[in-house]
Amino acid sequence: QLQLQESGPGLVKPSETLSLTCTVSGGSISSSSYYWGWIRQPPGKGLEWIGNIYYSGSTYYNPSLKSRVTISVDTSKTQFSLKLSSVTAADTAVYYCARLPITAAGFDYWGQGTLATVSS
Amino acid sequence: QSVLTQPPSVSGAPGQRVTISCTGSSSNIGAGYDVYWYQQLPGTAPKLLIYGNSNRPSGVPDRFSGSKSGTSASLAITGLQVEDEADYYCQSYDSSLSGYVVFGGGTKLTVL
Numbered sequence: 001q002l003q004l005q006e007s008g009p010g011l012v013k014p015s016e017t018l019s020l021t022c023t024v025s026g027g028s029i030s031s032s033s034y035y036w037g038w039i040r041q042p043p044g045k046g047l048e049w050i051g052n053i054y055y056s057g058s059t060y061y062n063p064s065l066k067s068r069v070t071i072s073v074d075t076s077k078t079q080f081s082l083k084l085s086s087v088t089a090a091d092t093a094v095y096y097c098a099r100l101p102i103t104a105a106g107f108d109y110w111g112q113g114t115l116a117t118v119s120s
Numbered sequence: 121q122s123v124l125t126q127p128p129s130v131s132g133a134p135g136q137r138v139t140i141s142c143t144g145s146s147s148n149i150g151a152g153y154d155v156y157w158y159q160q161l162p163g164t165a166p167k168l169l170i171y172g173n174s175n176r177p178s179g180v181p182d183r184f185s186g187s188k189s190g191t192s193a194s195l196a197i198t199g200l201q202v203e204d205e206a207d208y209y210c211q212s213y214d215s216s217l218s219g220y221v222v223f224g225g226g227t228k229l230t231v232l
Contacts, residue, residue, distance in 0.1 A: 047209055049221035096165055106156035106171040113165050
């Protein structure tokens with residue numbers, strides 16, 4: 001059974017960089033059949049797509065966040081990571097990692113999510 | 121402001137049928153991109169409910185169905201159950217955003 005698990009600091013100071021990692025188990029992150037994505041959800045609000053990465057390292061970012069986002073993949077550790085720079089309180093959210101098949105194109109497996117709070 | 125528009129809330133009594141709409145435009149749903157639906161129970165991660173407009177993943181009851189027409193899509197839930205009370209999100213892609221992922225704002229379903 002595929003599992004995804006987010007990890008990272010729960011508290012980040014304004015103007016600093018938020019860094020999260022998603023560890024994939026029970027399946028291969030190097031498969032050519034999937035993208036791996038990050039989605040966030042501010043408290044009490046809806047879902048916002050952040051970006052996707054392919055095992056080769058190709059990335060696709062939400063244009064509204066592109067200038068501040070970096071997603072990378074480490075296939076040897078079966079992990080992919082998110083860095084969001086210059087954070088503000090508006091970046092406070094539950095951050096989810098998820099798998100996106102390149103054919104069916106719906107996020108079919110999700111992590112449980114991790115709350116990242118931006119506060120001094 | 122979400123690219124895809126959903127009603128903020130819908131409600132229904134147990135056993136009834138409810139529908140949730142997802143309205144897009146000619147650059148997303150109307151451009152031929154498929155629509156996906158997710159169910160988010162309180163305090164949990166979203167779960168894929170419908171893919172490719174009308175297909176159910178294994179394990180999703182056939183009480184849930186999806187359809188698409190023109191620039192809109194709909195999720196229908198028949199035989200409403202108390203455990204269906206959740207937030208529902210539609211998702212598609214948008215050509216004006218280089219074919220990237222877009223979500224609806226979400227709909228809160230209340231089972232009366």
